């Protein structure tokens with residue numbers, strides 16, 4: 001498919017889900033920002049509106065991704081998984097094959113290009129597990145921008161290898177030492193930087209959440225996933241899928257693939273959240289599926305948050321760091337309310353089981369986040385028939401998760417290996 005058709009296709013299929021002028025999707029979204037940042041947001045809105053329908057920009061973006069990050073990513077027929085269940089034809093969209101190992105680079109590169117268009121020389125970003133920080137540092141190095149990444153001190157301890165790579169890629173990493181020392185504190189610190197630096201600096205938000213127009217910008221750059229998947233499944237099977245599954249943290253990989261099918265009402269869309277230790281345990285990040293989240297306004301936008309009655313945010317929990325987030329994209333909150341996207345949750349235990357099935361049957365190692373999409377699809381497969389056609393979005397690869405996967409699989413040999421290494425070092 002030509003890039004011209006790509007961009008037209010995007011505009012056509014997603015336009016009914018564009019935000020209102022004030023940045024709302026149904027009752028969710030909006031922009032609740034400090035007065036001082038209004039000019040920064042106005043500038044971004046203006047430039048985003050200009051590139052959104054600019055065919056040349058989209059072409060540059062696509063060719064950059066294809067030359068640098070290996071796009072288009074394949075749509076792999078999972079013949080052994082299909083045989084394993086004997087219930088549905090299963091295809092896997094391979095976002096794990098992007099440079100840096102996940103869909104995140106699609107957005108980081110796109111926003112770095114946007115930053116250059118706006119004449120900025122520096123980017124900043126928040127990062128939780130460090131994946132978005134690595135993607136942003138990578139994009140900044142490639143495009144010659146300087147980068148500062150904010151990360152909670154607690155998260156830096158847990159994900160030190162990502163801190164190491166961000167620094168080697170030339171980014172400055174600033175640890176945040178207050179609050180819970182995690183993602184939400186990193187967001188606050190990045191915003192504090194931006195208030196005094198926006199003339200030279202673009203804030204690269206990592207997922208389809210936050211104040212308008214960030215959900216729209218991130219969804220726009222991730223739409224490439226769905227555009228490709230639709231074209232590929234039609235080529236392979238001569239028809240559209242019955243169901244599409246994606247995991248949902250902030251919502252960017254899910255919106256990426258879902259956008260390819262918004263206009264096709266026969267295609268059912270499923271978002272799978274982090275069920276952690278299960279409903280009503282307090283240890284999960286299922287904002288929608290467990291019905292425990294409620295509408296609220298925080299972090300610059302309105303969505304469904306896991307919070308107490310006083311609006312205090314709850315602590316969330318998941319084996320998958322990338323899904324461990326209290327809010328969710330306002331676009332997905334709206335699509336859930338309208339019934340266009342169905343939500344379910346997979347527990348850590350179900351995720352580990354799914355991971356083992358995928359590894360041994362397909363030779364693929366999904367990220368713990370992506371394994372939620374597989375687990376969600378596998379739970380539904382009982383009710384399927386052989387002629388059903390499903391696509392699972394494999395948002396990233398699992399090499400990064402070796403510690404947590406070994407823990408989840410209770411692998412004693414691995415533990416012994418780590419202990420020996422640790423003793424050698426100390």
Ligand SMILES: *Cc1c(COP(=O)(O)O)cnc(C)c1O
Nearest residue numbers: 249250251252253322369395396
């Ligand atoms: C960050 C991440 C996610 C979650 O983020 P979304 O914005 O919900 O896509 C999912 N999968 C992988 C591999 C990630 O790195």
